[in-house]
Structures are given as C-alpha cells and as structure tokens.
Amino acid sequence: MKKPLKILFATAEVAPLMSTGGLADVAAALPKALHKAGHDVRLILPFYQKLPRLPESCRRNMCLAHLGTHTAYGCLWETTLPDSEIPLYLVEHENYFGRMAPYGDGNHEYGDNAERFCFFSHAALDGIAGTGWKPDVVHCHDWPTAPMPLSLKTTFANHPVWAGVPSVYTIHNLAYQGRYGAEKMASTGFGPELFNPECLEYHGDLNLMKGAITSADRISTVSPRYAREIQTIEYGEGLDGILRNRKDILSGILNGADYSLWDPTTDPHIPENYSASDRAGKAVCKQAFQKQLGLPEKDVPLFGIVSRLVWQKGIDLVMESVLGLPEGVAQVAVLGTGERGVEEGLKHLESQRPDSVRVMLDFNVPIAHQLQAASDFFLMPSRYEPCGLSQFYSFAYGSIPIVRRSGGLADTVADCNPVNLKTGVANGFSFVPLTSHSLSARLQQAVELYGDPAAFKAVQDAGMALDFSWNRSCETYIELYRECIEAA
16 A cells, blocks of 8 residues: 655635635545545645634744845744644735735735745745654645745755655646746846746746746646647647647646535525425525515526636627527526626626516625526626636536637537437537627527426436536545656
C-alpha cells in the first residue's frame, strides 16, 4: 500500500469563508475528498478582514516576504476548515488583506494586487517552513497563487524545507492571468532576470500566470476539453503557444460536486426534500418559489440562472432569447451579481416581462439551492466554461441544463438530439453557434419537451442518475501528485 501524501493546498478563496465562484467550492471539496482518502492535506489562505477572528492560541509564527523594494512581515495562524478536521493556515497582513473583498471593490481591481499576492505566495512558504510540517507537494490554484511555483524554483530552490518539493498548478480560468504593467515587477520579490519572454514577461507586461506555467512541475485544468481548448488560439488567451510547449505535463481533470451540500434528499434550504424515485417534493419547491417571487403559480417551465453576471457567462444571449419566446409560455428566475451593464439589462428584461421574469441581484446560498430545486431547466450559455459546477447540481436536482457546448459543459451534457433521446443518454440541451438564435431554438425545444411529460421525465432521469462526486477526480489528482513527486 502506498504511503499517504502530505499536500499543501494554496488558494485565494475557499467556501464558506471567502467565495466569488467555483474556485472556492473546489478548494473546499477536493481537500475534503483527499482527507477522506487518508492524506494529510492542509490549506493556506490570506487572512481577509471578513474571516472570523481567532484566539491568540491559534497564532503560529511570523512570516515574511522580500519584495525587492522592501521586506513585508506578516503572521501565520492555524485553525481548521469549517465543518472539517482539515488544518487551515491563514497569512495575516493588515495592509494587504485587511479588506472585505479578495480582489477589488465593485468593478475595480485593487491597484496593488500583484504585490499582495506575491507577498502571500512568498510569505506562505516562509511561514509553513516554520511550522515543522513539510509537504510532499504544493498544489496552487489560479493567478493569485501563481508566484508560488516560480518561488519554489527560484527564491526557495535551496531552502532546507522546500528544496526539491514539486508543485502542481491548476488553471481554473485562463482569462484571469495576473497581468500588470512592467513597473509592478520591482515589488514581486523576483529578480529582474526573470522578466524575460521565457518566464514573467508578456508583451512588455508582467504576467504572473505565465510564470507559473513555465515553472510548475505539473499543470492541470478543470476538465479534459478545456485542457485541449486552451492550447488553441480561440481559447488560449494569448498563452496557447506556451501551453502547447508544455502539453506533456498538462492534463484536464474534471471537477466534482460536493453532494454533502448539494443533495435534494437532505438539502435544508429547500421547502421539501425529494429524490429521483419520488419527485413530488420538486413540484412543491417550484410552487413555493413562484409564490416567493410573486410569479403566477401556473404549470409552465421555469428556467433558472445562478451565475456571476458577466460577459463570459453569455447572459446577454439570454436577454435576447427570452424575448423571442411567446409571452406566458415560460418563466425565468435569475440570481447573481456582476457587471453593471449586465445587471441593468436583466432588470430591463424584467420590466418588459413583469409576469414571467424575476431578477435577484444578490449572492445568496439558500436561494441558489431553492432556485435549483424549483427550476425545470437551468441556463448556462457561457462563451467559455472551463468546467462549470452548476450543471452537476442541476443534474442532481432534476433541473435539465441548457448549455453552450464548451469546456466542461461539453464533457458532461449529452444533447437532446434524436440519437441520444432514443438511447436514453440525453440529459440536457447544448448549442454551438454563439447566437441568440441558437439559444432561442433550444429554449423552444425545452418548452416542447416540458409539454411531453414522459420524455421530460426520461431526460430528468438520465441526469439524476449521474454521479459526479469528487471520489473519481480525487484519485486522479492523487496519481498526478505521485507522478509529480517521483519526477522531482
């Protein structure tokens, strides 16, 4: 039997402490699966202002980062991830992280983000080294932890704790790269010799993610298809060439769903629980949600959206497509926050269809669960989607997903085409051309499917029978860690 691994899991957010999207859910669920499998996994996160204060007994040691222009000092705290036994380290620095939001206020990013997260990466390694615990591998996530793989290969290459410790770097969304003006390089803590086209320099700018891609021992993304897509010009966000150069160490591992939180048979947030074998409670959930939103309590399909309201998510297509449906044949409920223009567009749609559209500009976990339980269909018309998690929840809750065929959505949603319907594998609708016409056609087909109860139930059945728990993906990550360690 192979020995358990010691894994440091570095992230800028983790649910329920700090969350802006799917990364936080993954950062909470994957470590729990690794812990359950017998591995010593520990998380490290910035100590943001909104996090609960800790007793002095949780203080571990001072940590520091040499940032070129100065040395910044912080403090490492140790607690546990909520509702688990998993150790959680927090890097405190009042000036960098004494803020309620992780990356910025509203539509504006903090001007010192490059310095903030370079401090986090360097100080995290310095602080962990002082605890007496040494991981076998460091797993870093997205651009805020991108300095860490490079730091392991440079600043800490000869460190008594960190020398030879490999890193895995996971790209959750290639569009967010930590790209800043060249003037920010001076406060990263990296030497000027690393500002070159083979490392941190990108068209004259500083690019933290590029540094991670060039220095990590293994690179992963959150779905097999996304791993292929980011090597193309269309989806590569300018880094497709360097990713193709590292394709031998690049893999796509599908995210999973945390069914301890997303299970309609036990969900405490919904008015009545239900299961695949007894769906009576879903009708109760829908009627209660209609009443809660002030929608007519009528038997028409309810389309749900829970999303960041940003351009990437294709919400503009929804606005145009919904107006293409005859009035009164369907209802739409939207939950989320995001870009002002998208929010205003949705509120305008609501004003045009007051009897069938409701828009809730909020981030609300209980309502997100209630919307999944109430919806007959769930819309995800993303321009690109590295993996997506909401379709997993939709399958479990019997809400049939309607998606653009991209990334993890293409890996998980089997279209309701004649062949898939005949063979019983159809579990949703997908479309390719990025047009409101394509989405409108799918919405109309969904309305027609809803009008055929037997066919509708068959598609629901196919989705509710799927299992996207973290167990399978967890085992794949463990194999990746071992491969990484053996090659180091």
